[in-house]
Amino acid sequence: MSKVVIIGAGAAGLLAGITAAQNGADVTILEKMRQPGKKMLITGKGRCNITNACEIPEFIKNLPGNGRFLNSALHRFTNDDIVIMLESNGLQTKVERGNRVFPVSDKAKDVVDTLTKIYTQAGGKLLTDTKALEILIKDGRAVGVKTINGVYPADAVILCAGGASYPGTGSDGGGAKLAAKAGHSIVPLKPSLVPLTSDYPYVDDLQGLSLRNVEATLFADGKKIASEFGEMLFTHFGVSGPIILSLSNAASKAIADGKEVELSLDLKPALSREKLDARIQRDFKEYSRKQLANGMKDLLPQRLIPVVCDMAYLDEEKFINQISREERLRLLDTLKGFMIPITGTRPLAEAIVTAGGVDVKEINPKTMESKLVPGLYFAGEVMDVDGYTGGFNLQAAFSSGYAAGLAAANLE
Known part of the structure; x- marks a missing residue:
């Protein structure tokens, strides 16, 4: 029986743990926080945007940060697979606008609880309040994890410690430091999905x-x-x-x-310049005896009108029937190009997702195993992979976690 130790009990860590345990491995997840999945609890405004219901090629387009690296993993554990896993364990899902998949309950906690339940029912052990200090390497191979509570020997170590956004959830950049200490190159961490x-x-x-x-x-x-x-x-x-x-x-x-x-x-992206100009002229004709600010009320939200007028060098108190063609075209330019x-x-700590992390050139895309240190695997945001909002980042974590868990269980 392969002994697998996983660092981090987030989306990637739980899926890696479930997969490894269900495939016969003796699995222990080490989580430094007091509970698993803390970052998952705040995703989707506390509702947990589990995945996206689009096709896999569309998925890769929505992972601009090295999405192609995950091509194999996304095909082996798909968006359908995570939905089936959750629903077959009692958590119903729904698809909303933009193909976003959420739990019917609208509670992120239900997703974390369900994944944790599947993991423990498969025989996995979860140790919280257990911070990893170092990945132990002997004769060039990963052999365990040193923590604040002692050493955990392993045949395989899976690093799923997240990025560096929302450090209060445990995702504080520590994973990148552990990987660097183990000899991996780190693409500098930058905020992604951030105001x-x-x-x-x-x-x-x-x-x-x-x-x-x-x-x-x-x-x-x-x-x-x-x-x-x-x-x-x-x-x-x-x-x-x-x-x-x-x-x-x-x-x-x-x-x-x-x-x-x-x-x-x-x-006004729905209107070409010509159509928008015609629309402005129609409004100007209807409100010709009003001041400019009042004549634009059908065109823009009230608070935007004085700003647009100022940016277009227009006097909002000027009567519309006195507006010249040149002034009207300046307004048109501003509406189509508000610069x-x-x-x-905002700081990395406020980012939803971290860009950067372990360089994917040093990771086998089929197994998520390190090309430098046999027995060391990676999954989730600790790698230099990131995507847009809409469930793409969580699916990237689930799919890479599955690939790492399967390989670490010594089935491949």
């Missing part, structure tokens, strides 16, 4: 304003690098919301490279 900061004065005026159906395009040194459509939010520090989080990885990389980053918002300079990202 963006801006010192633009208008951002303060719009704090709390939420926009739907807008297109946000990111520019680095004037060159378009990414674009997203959907919802966003102005905050006291800058911008947030689903489309901003999806753009944040690209923004983070560009800022780290010293590039000047700007966000351009198309406030916000981006100064940075």
Whole structure:
């Protein structure tokens, strides 16, 4: 019987543990927190966005951080497989907008409890309050884990200690340090899925304003690098919301490279310039005797009107029948290209996901075993793999955990 020791009881660790235990291994999970799955408990705003119901090729597109590395793992333990596992153990799921899969109960705790139950029923042992200090290596091979509570010998060690975002959940960058100590290269940790900061004065005026159906395009040194459509939010520090989080990885990389980053918002992406101009002219005709600010009420949220007017160098108190063609076209330009300079990202500790981690070039993509240290495996966010919101990161953790658990149980 293969003795497997797993560091971390998050999504990747629990799935690795379940798989290894169900395949005959003697499994122990070491978790430094007092309970398993603490980061899972806050995903999906406490509801746990388990996975996404899209096809696997679409999955890889939504994992811009080395998604192709997970191609084999995603095909071997799919989004359907995690749903079947949970539902066959009494946890019903549902699919919501954007193919996001949630528990019917809307409680993340139910997902963690179900996975923990499956693991312990398979014979796995879970030790909490047990922080790993070092992966023990003898004759070039992983042979166990040294912890604050003693040494745990192993035939295989699976490192599933997470990234460095939300350190209060235990995901504090410790996994990368353990891997580095074991001889692995670490791609520098950066925030991914994180709000963006801006010192633009208008951002303060719009704090709390939420926009739907807008297109946000990111520019680095004037060159378009990414674009997203959907919802966003102005905050006291800058911008947030689903489309901003999806753009944040690209923004983070560009800022780290010293590039000047700007966000351009198309406030009316459903309309071409010509159609939007016609729409503005229709509104201007209807409200020709009103002041500009009042004549734009059908076009924009009230709080956005004075900001748009100011950005377009327009006097909001000017009567619409006095607005020139040149002024109208400036308004059109601003509506299709509302520019916000981006100064940075919120701290890594506030990121939903960490970009960077153990370099995937040093990991076998089929088994998740280290190419440098036999008997050492990796799964989840500790690796340099990251994706967009929508259940993609959790599935990456489940699939890589499955691959590592199966290989560590010595079935391959």
